[in-house]
């Protein structure tokens with residue numbers, strides 16, 4: 284990353300944007316004229332730049348006794364762009380054809396998207412070595428971002444922040460939750476943490492890999508539920524050989540693909556048809572962990588039917604609108620490196636972090652799509668049962684309440700809560716719950732953020 288773009292950017296900034304220098308770091312932001320959207324870069328560490336995009340809800344209310352919530356959306360991957368995928372393909376105001384999304388979560392809350400960890404989407408590092416190697420490093424960077432955005436805005440400080448994660452984002456969400464609470468305690472961060480929601484989240488890799496065989500056997504997709512690779516992964520995790528475990532995880536995915544005639548890991552009712560198309564055989568034979576992540580990202584990008592090219596959109600019209608993306612930064616250009624640098628933490632469980640949050644009284648909501656394989660409900664239930672939290676026994680023993688949505692009488696899911704732990708089972712949804720079941724997902728979000736426009 285040369286100096287020239289900074290110089291060019293500086294002069295552009297003088298004209299169009301504000302460019303304050305905080306703690307020696309460069310913070311830069313722009314937005315729409317009427318203030319409904321804001322976006323910018325925060326230099327979370329020297330030469331490590333994180334991009335964020337904030338949408339103010341048109342439904343925002345002012346009642347001080349019923350504060351309007353803000354949702355921070357954390358995408359998975361690792362290395363998948365929240366600003367691109369979460370925003371345009373899942374819950375933002377516009378879809379990837381730039382048509383209004385009826386079920387946008389803006390109906391219930393303000394939305395803050397971020398390209399996390401640095402290197403993802405429009406975020407970038409000027410030196411590869413600055414990419415994060417652990418979930419905690421990512422959480423520290425995100426905390427720095429929150430300090431930059433919230434400490435200078437009293438309106439935002441009055442709104443509780445809900446961290447909502449999908450997939451690998453769950454590991455960032457729980458580490459960020461703890462890191463943000465610490466920063467709030469130390470008075471470095473002015474923010475109310477409303478709660479954390481873990482959507483189909485990769486909290487305990489060993490419980491997920493163990494769930495794949497039995498689940499797929501029960502739904503007739505494979506013939507043999509046993510697999511020696513699961514044992515191998517457990518052993519590798521127990522011995523702290525986490526990079527090896529990541530490798531074996533990849534091998535296991537391959538075996539399952541073969542024995543299921545290419546089940547889609549994000550919805551077992553589907554075939555993973557795009558994978559053979561998007562990846563050449565020679566490419567599949569290259570370094571194992573990396574190729575898995577790329578395949579994951581490819582499937583994310585095209586899961587909506589494959590007709591919209593998110594890369595073209597983000598590197599075309601959207602970057603033009605934003606106006607502050609440096610010329611030599613390509614959206615998604617460093618995504619693959621992000622996942623590569625995290626391969627030593629990919630298989631590390633984060634159940635303890637969930638326990639810590641529960642013990643601190645933070646509201647933790649878990650939701651899971653019925654048809655997901657990669658983060659199957661079966662695996663989620665298995666790690667929940669490992670919690671040491673004292674309310675667990677009661678939580679497990681109580682009954683669930685059915686969920687409906689819209690005018691029909693169809694059961695859309697189930698939920699139950701005990702104290703600060705809440706669980707939603709979402710029927711007929713795969714890994715991407717808001718995409719597969721937008722109506723019930725929106726109700727759920729309104730409910731767990733205690734949105735003033737929550738319908739029930």
Ligand SMILES: *[C@@H]1O[C@H](CO)[C@@H](O)[C@H](O)[C@H]1NC(C)=O
Nearest residue numbers: 384385386387390689722725
């Ligand atoms: C849009 O959402 C509203 C309320 O959430 C609903 O009443 C309406 O039917 C939806 N419209 C479409 C086209 O889905």
Ligand SMILES: *[C@@H]1O[C@H](CO)[C@@H](O)[C@H](O)[C@H]1NC(C)=O
Nearest residue numbers: 318321339435436437438439
């Ligand atoms: C602070 O938040 C309010 C409410 O969303 C918004 O209108 C305003 O533009 C924000 N200011 C800054 C500096 O971000």
Ligand SMILES: *[C@@H]1O[C@H](CO)[C@@H](O)[C@H](O)[C@H]1NC(C)=O
Nearest residue numbers: 477478644645646703731733
């Ligand atoms: C947790 O959620 C419940 C139910 O929505 C609410 O009554 C409670 O105040 C919340 N607790 C915290 C600490 O936000």
